[in-house]
Amino acid sequence: NASRCDAHVQDFAAWTTAVADGTVPNYAFIVPNVTDDGHNSNLSVADTWLRGWLAPLLNDSFASSSVFFIVYDESKNSDRGYDGLDGGRVYFAAAGPDVRANFTDPANASSYNLLSTTEWLLGLGSTSHNDSGSAFPPMVSLFPPVAPPTFSLSGTVTFRDNGSAVEGARVNLTPDGSTELTPANGSFRFQVPNGTYRLTANTSGFPDQTVPVTI
The missing domain is CATH 2.60.40.1120 (Carboxypeptidase-like, regulatory domain)
Structure with missing residues (x-):
């Protein structure tokens, strides 16, 4: 409904304010416009936009317990996706102080694995809808093993x-x-x-x- 959208769907200025005020939510989904995401521009424009706001945050105090997932919604023409159309294999990266550095996971993963990973990190249970831990396990390999207390x-x-x-x-x-x-x-x-x-x-x-x- 409109009131829920007004409360939760905000422009990027709201994110900048939340970072400055220390009121960043436990989960945020950031979608750039079609220029900043490279769709109507090029990779250099997208890189400049991402680097401009993300790089400083990786050294910010609140990022000490955060992870950023960077992912595209489609690629140009590589591999068929779930809908049978080209563009199924997309770029994905994880950034944060607790992410394994210079690590590439050879295993295939999907947006459903990203969903279960997010739920795992936030301590949430499964919705039982395309986020089964057995069918789409969390991508725990992105993070180094945690030593027991x-x-x-x-x-x-x-x-x-x-x-x-x-x-x-x-x-x-x-x-x-x-x-x-x-x-x-x-x-x-x-x-x-x-x-x-x-x-x-x-x-x-x-x-x-x-x-x-x-x-």
């Missing part, structure tokens, strides 16, 4: 009979493989992802002591 696992090795700290005890963490030698206060600390581990402390003259730990 780690947690601090710490403790103190003490003598059972009097509770005093054991200096020089070797504490082994399996299956992680990390090891530490306790200082005078008997303390140790490991930084590990969640999981189940075994802590084994050994020192000269005493049997090894092992305890299971789950984080």
Whole structure:
């Protein structure tokens, strides 16, 4: 309806204002006019337009958690698209601080994959209409693998009979493989992802002591 269009379909000046004010929405769909998109001009004009507003934003603070997808709606004459007409293979690029640099994905992808990728990044579910994760999976290869969060696992090795700290005890963490030698206060600390581990402390003259730990 007209009121919804007035609220959500705006000119490019509104985008510039939102960037300046820090009110950029979680999702924005930017469509250039037929001159700036190169349709009625040429590639140089399109490149100048895109570079003019996008390049500065890649170094802006709000872009630290953003990704820009640049895609054309059609090409000139390469490959038949879903409608059987030429122009089905189009240029696509992703830009942002969390995008894999200088990476080209050899796998075929479609606008449906772009849709599921957008939903994945925004934490949205599938609409069950041409965005199935199995048929059109998100393009996760565009982004480097995210390391799992780690947690601090710490403790103190003490003598059972009097509770005093054991200096020089070797504490082994399996299956992680990390090891530490306790200082005078008997303390140790490991930084590990969640999981189940075994802590084994050994020192000269005493049997090894092992305890299971789950984080």
